[in-house]
Amino acid sequence: MSPEFYQKIAETNQWGAIAPELALGILALSLLLLEIILPKVAHGAIPRIAILGQLAILVYAIANSCSGACVTGEAFGGMLFFDATGELFRVFFLGSSVFVSYLGMVSLEKKTLPQVEYYHILLVVTAALMLLAQANHFVMLFVALEAATVGFYILVSYFRHSVVSLEAGLKYLIMGALSSAILLFGIVLLYGAGSNPALEASSRDPLNFGNLEIFLAANSGDMLGLLGMLLVISGVAFKVGAFPFQIWIPDVYQGAPIPTTALLAIASKGAGFAMLLSLVQVFSPLSDWLVPLLSALAVLTILFGNFAALTQRNLKRVIGLSGVSHAGFLLIGVVAATKVEWATTAVMFYLFAYLLASIAVFAVFAHLEKEDDSEISLDDLGDLAKKNGFLGMALAIGIGSLAGIPPLAGFIGKMLIFVAALEAELYGLMAVAVVGAVVSIYYYFGILKSAFFEVWHFQDDDEDAPEEAEPGASLQFFGKVAILAAVAGTLILGFYQSPLSSWLSGG
Amino acid sequence: MTDIFFYIFSIAALAGAFGVVFSRNTVNGAMFLIGTFLSMASLFVLLEAYFLAVIQVLVYAGAVMVLFLFIIMLLDVKESAARKTSLYTWAASVIGFGILIVGVVAINSADSIREKAASLPEATGVSLKSFGYELFTTYLLPMQVTGFLLLIAMIGVIALSKKAKAD
Numbered sequence: 061m062s063p064e065f066y067q068k069i070a071e072t073n074q075w076g077a078i079a080p081e082l083a084l085g086i087l088a089l090s091l092l093l094l095e096i097i098l099p100k101v102a103h104g105a106i107p108r109i110a111i112l113g114q115l116a117i118l119v120y121a122i123a124n125s126c127s128g129a130c131v132t133g134e135a136f137g138g139m140l141f142f143d144a145t146g147e148l149f150r151v152f153f154l155g156s157s158v159f160v161s162y163l164g165m166v167s168l169e170k171k172t173l174p175q176v177e178y179y180h181i182l183l184v185v186t187a188a189l190m191l192l193a194q195a196n197h198f199v200m201l202f203v204a205l206e207a208a209t210v211g212f213y214i215l216v217s218y219f220r221h222s223v224v225s226l227e228a229g230l231k232y233l234i235m236g237a238l239s240s241a242i243l244l245f246g247i248v249l250l251y252g253a254g255s256n257p258a259l260e261a262s263s264r265d266p267l268n269f270g271n272l273e274i275f276l277a278a279n280s281g282d283m284l285g286l287l288g289m290l291l292v293i294s295g296v297a298f299k300v301g302a303f304p305f306q307i308w309i310p311d312v313y314q315g316a317p318i319p320t321t322a323l324l325a326i327a328s329k330g331a332g333f334a335m336l337l338s339l340v341q342v343f344s345p346l347s348d349w350l351v352p353l354l355s356a357l358a359v360l361t362i363l364f365g366n367f368a369a370l371t372q373r374n375l376k377r378v379i380g381l382s383g384v385s386h387a388g389f390l391l392i393g394v395v396a397a398t399k400v401e402w403a404t405t406a407v408m409f410y411l412f413a414y415l416l417a418s419i420a421v422f423a424v425f426a427h428l429e430k431e432d433d434s435e436i437s438l439d440d441l442g443d444l445a446k447k448n449g450f451l452g453m454a455l456a457i458g459i460g461s462l463a464g465i466p467p468l469a470g471f472i473g474k475m476l477i478f479v480a481a482l483e484a485e486l487y488g489l490m491a492v493a494v495v496g497a498v499v500s501i502y503y504y505f506g507i508l509k510s511a512f513f514e515v516w517h518f519q520d521d522d523e524d525a526p527e528e529a530e531p532g533a534s535l536q537f538f539g540k541v542a543i544l545a546a547v548a549g550t551l552i553l554g555f556y557q558s559p560l561s562s563w564l565s566g567g
Numbered sequence: 568m569t570d571i572f573f574y575i576f577s578i579a580a581l582a583g584a585f586g587v588v589f590s591r592n593t594v595n596g597a598m599f600l601i602g603t604f605l606s607m608a609s610l611f612v613l614l615e616a617y618f619l620a621v622i623q624v625l626v627y628a629g630a631v632m633v634l635f636l637f638i639i640m641l642l643d644v645k646e647s648a649a650r651k652t653s654l655y656t657w658a659a660s661v662i663g664f665g666i667l668i669v670g671v672v673a674i675n676s677a678d679s680i681r682e683k684a685a686s687l688p689e690a691t692g693v694s695l696k697s698f699g700y701e702l703f704t705t706y707l708l709p710m711q712v713t714g715f716l717l718l719i720a721m722i723g724v725i726a727l728s729k730k731a732k733a734d
Contacts, residue, residue: 066700066701066705069704069705070703070707073708078708092722136707137706137707138705139708139709140708173726174726177723177725177726180719181722184718184719188712188716191712199706199709200709203712204709207716207719210716210723211723213723214719217727218726
């Protein structure tokens with residue numbers, strides 16, 4: 061290979077096209093620098109700088125998202141592929157990280173833990189997830205995924221004084237390493253199959269999604285290819301928490317600090333589906349195997365998530381297991397996307413509705429002012445609506461949207477998935493999804509019941525009990541804006557879907 | 568000449584592997600493992616895969632083995648007395664050995680593999696130069712992301728392990 065050949069590849073490194081990711085990386089580094097430069101009294105400003113910086117990047121990303129002049133197609137020597145879906149995932153991850161930074165500000169303020177490092181790692185994780193959503197090559201996919209996962213290991217065990225947090229970190233480390241190993245093994249098998257010169261349509265760079273798709277189309281019966289596909293899908297199923305790879309979810313969600321739980325619930329799930337949506341495209345020649353596999357995963361995931369959540373009383377476990385069932389609904393959308401083109405839009409809409417609802421719910425959890433945030437149970441919600449009406453309203457809208465109550469955004473999201481499944485003629489999946497949705501209403505309304513209806517108090521006990529902080533005591537301006545935006549977004553998307561859906565479909 | 572070297576290094580690699588399995592002292596076992604890695608690296612040299620050979624020595628015989636020795640030191644493993652082999656161990660080793668035999672026999676008896684192998688273009692080892700070119704052109708972005716990965720790993724270790732502030 062001549063140097064000229066490499067020069068030509070190097071010219072495809074369009075750094076301008078990944079400006080949001082670069083800006084996040086620079087912001088992350090400058091946070092560390094600021095901690096050195098600024099005097100100790102001014103350190104409280106660093107989280108605010110992080111949030112404002114991310115908001116600026118978010119505005120830039122929205123303003124630049126495919127207004128006709130954006131770069132589309134491959135770049136970075138085939139590492140990345142820019143399209144409308146990638147742009148949307150950028151906005152999705154940025155939105156979730158702005159919110160998680162705010163939650164971090166709320167829950168880290170009272171602790172004697174290193175503060176700035178949390179935001180630094182969070183920003184790097186977000187940038188990695190944004191690259192992951194646009195990856196067009198297994199090397200890029202794996203490196204970005206590992207960068208995000210290593211960040212998650214640290215963020216999960218960040219409250220190192222809490223045994224539960226450390227335990228969650230260790231569990232996540234072991235399960236995450238196992239799933240990465242499975243994914244990597246699958247990638248290696250695909251590489252071995254795709255670069256075999258004895259087979260038709262093999263290529264020098266079989267890890268490129270386009271090349272691999274061509275290879276698989278020519279050799280759809282190749283055992284190595286099939287096994288590789290199975291292992292890669294299993295590895296990704298770990299990340300989204302699909303059955304039978306969901307065992308880590310309840311413990312890790314419970315032990316992780318609230319901001320990290322929110323990040324896991326929103327961004328990690330979104331990243332898994334970003335990968336799935338592009339992998340379904342790559343593996344489309346194997347759809348005879350892929351569709352039954354994903355359908356079975358979806359059915360088991362919906363049933364397990366909903367029925368396991370019924371008996372839980374710890375709020376983070378309930379939300380974690382309900383997240384498992386949401387992954388099941390999204391999997392139906394992914395299966396439908398193999399047959400109906402607009403199902404991708406339905407999945408994106410569902411993810412955005414889920415993002416907004418989760419923001420409202422997690423913001424309420426963070427403001428319950430519990431000392432040990434791994435032990436928030438249904439009882440801690442007692443009389444929330446009476447003590448703080450604003451948080452009660454946010455919880456009602458958020459939970460309602462997660463449960464899929466009309467006229468909230470979550471309902472429209474579920475409906476879009478159902479219609480997509482109907483068009484793709486997946487009647488069995490639809491039936492299971494309806495059962496799952498009905499079961500989920502029981503535990504979602506259990507949460508609302510304990511927040512809105514009077515709890516029985518023994519009057520004499522209350523006098524001895526130490527005074528607990530009122531819920532919402534630390535609610536700040538940022539938090540009110542975030543909750544209001546999430547609630548308003550959930551309501552508006554329930555009535556007017558056309559702006560988002562036209563934006564989602566790249567119009 | 569190459570054949571003789573091949574047999575010498577293969578025997579050395581096998582001897583090292585047996586040493587790992589049968590040595591009672593864990594540190595001795597680790598040393599035998601280094602011997603195996605070095606012989607494997609020599610085999611790669613014979614295959615003209617120089618880059619792989621260098622990586623084998625640097626990463627496995629170097630970095631990974633240091634890690635092993637650290638863990639042995641931290642766990643403070645005593646020289647283990649002869650333990651009773653459990654039924655599971657027996658079953659696992661018999662099954663594993665069986666699979667190995669089946670694999671070797673299958674490869675040796677299948678003519679189709681040998682015919683195919685003869686018709687294949689000769690594999691060329693990646694030269695260090697082209698590897699470097701690739702790393703800094705095609706794979707530039709993943710490499711930069713890896714840099715960030717190592718950075719957050721380092722910062723994470725510090726953040727998780729440094730002593731709480733006095734105030």
